[in-house]
Amino acid sequence: MKAFIFDLDGVIVDTAKYHYHAWKHLADHLDIPFTEEDNEQFKGVSRKRCLELLLEMGGLTVSQEQFDRWLVEKNEDYLGYIAKMDASEILPDVPRVLDFLRSRGVPMALGSASKNAKPILEKVGLTEYFSAVVDGHDTTRAKPDPQVFELAASRLGVAAPSCVVFEDALAGIAAANSAGMTSIGIGDPEVLTEADRVFRDFTEIDSDFITGLLQGRP
Ligand code: B16
Numbered sequence: 001m002k003a004f005i006f007d008l009d010g011v012i013v014d015t016a017k018y019h020y021h022a023w024k025h026l027a028d029h030l031d032i033p034f035t036e037e038d039n040e041q042f043k044g045v046s047r048k049r050c051l052e053l054l055l056e057m058g059g060l061t062v063s064q065e066q067f068d069r070w071l072v073e074k075n076e077d078y079l080g081y082i083a084k085m086d087a088s089e090i091l092p093d094v095p096r097v098l099d100f101l102r103s104r105g106v107p108m109a110l111g112s113a114s115k116n117a118k119p120i121l122e123k124v125g126l127t128e129y130f131s132a133v134v135d136g137h138d139t140t141r142a143k144p145d146p147q148v149f150e151l152a153a154s155r156l157g158v159a160a161p162s163c164v165v166f167e168d169a170l171a172g173i174a175a176a177n178s179a180g181m182t183s184i185g186i187g188d189p190e191v192l193t194e195a196d197r198v199f200r201d202f203t204e205i206d207s208d209f210i211t212g213l214l215q216g217r218p
């Protein structure tokens, strides 16, 4: 039996722009220059690690209390954007692929670094597609460590080599590969060079390709 595991941000929804606005707000407050290009490094990376990166960019060292306060501030800002999300923010053709897999009884899981993954799935109305949701609360080791996807596979009761992972971040592709899973990159083929296959988005993924994956073709 095959199982499919989906990353959230950059694969199912484009929350990267909201993370960017929230980090930018904090960066402006701290007088740290921060661009959308800088935000690329934050994709797939935990909230705590993102703040460490931002402070490194600004050459700032702060107390643990201050660090924790800024983490909370950034997240509250981000939650303000999330509150307004609805199904219109699901990336193109994601529902088509999810419906196709569900109609064939394929088990599906979410594997995300975000601690906000469950509320986001609820907001966009996709919760019921996933038999397992592994998020930033469940993991102790971040991508590229395979923990998030290994846990998803074990919750689905499917062996790692039978799992197919959709990921937009380099660290996520590395995590899937190191778990021994089939990795499908969503994004730029020149960036996601380690993925088994890369598509710009789900509009490029047809039923024949999915059927091939179900039959064991990479
Ligand atoms: P949170 P993913 C990741 O989600 C984002 O790509 C990354 O930018 C973010 O810092 C991380 O979640 C943590 O998110 O602050 O909501 O816990 O791509 O793994 O679905």
Ligand code: MG
Pocket: 007, 008, 009, 010, 011, 043, 044, 167, 168, 169, 172
């Ligand atoms: Mg992602």
